[in-house]
Amino acid sequence: MITTEETKLVVMTHSPPGRARGEVIPIKSEEDWEKVKGKIVLVRENWRENYRRACKKGAKGYIAYRKGLKNAVPYIGLFLTRKDLEWAKIPAVAISESLAMELIRKTENGEKFSVRLEVKSKVKEKEILPIIYATIGKPPYILFSAHICHPRPGANDNASGSAMLIELARVLRDLHNENFRFGFAFL
DSSP states (O other), X not given: OOOTTTOXXXXXXXXXXXXXXXXXXXXXXXXXXXXXXXXXXXXXXXXXXXXXXXXXXXXXXXXXXXXXXXXXXXOOBOOOOTGGGGTOOSOEEEOOHHHHHHHHHHHHTTOOOEEEEEEOOOOOSXXXXXXXXXXXXXXXXXXXXXXXXXXXXXXXXXXXXXXXXXXXXXXXXXXXXXXXXXXXXXX
16 A cells, blocks of 8 residues: 555645546556546556546546656646646546556456555645745846745755755855846845
8 A cells, every 4th residue: 555644746746636446457558548447547658648538538547657766656747727627537646666567567467456546635726825036136137946836845856946045045145246247036
């Protein structure tokens, strides 16, 4: 069993909420798409396009993985808009490549098995994100930017960029003088 207790990345970014239980069908060829109705699809690429296709074909759930990551659960986003939620109805999760390969091997050996997915998520009507903008010197500016968008930023996934900008701003503030032909802006 893999849960968000283990890693928050299990739920694909912008997945609609929902539950699904069903047989897993790995998508290895075009013909596989004709067998997905009522099943849970397993894909390794073109996540957004394949998610749309899974919804259209009547799949119950969606599992994605990224080749080359072995035991790591990838960060995969569907980046659905509010309008997309008119057709996007099935829960979407990500798993490690090693787990995906195990599931694929089982199906290739003729084994049929069922998985259970549950995604608890909210789609907010509007998200207000704080923005900090600071300048040093006069225009024209060289703009530096970073972001923190995860519920729990990690050291390497986006908190480090924001921390680096704060330190860069501190250093450039001390170095900057009126002889510079440009200023610095930080977002």
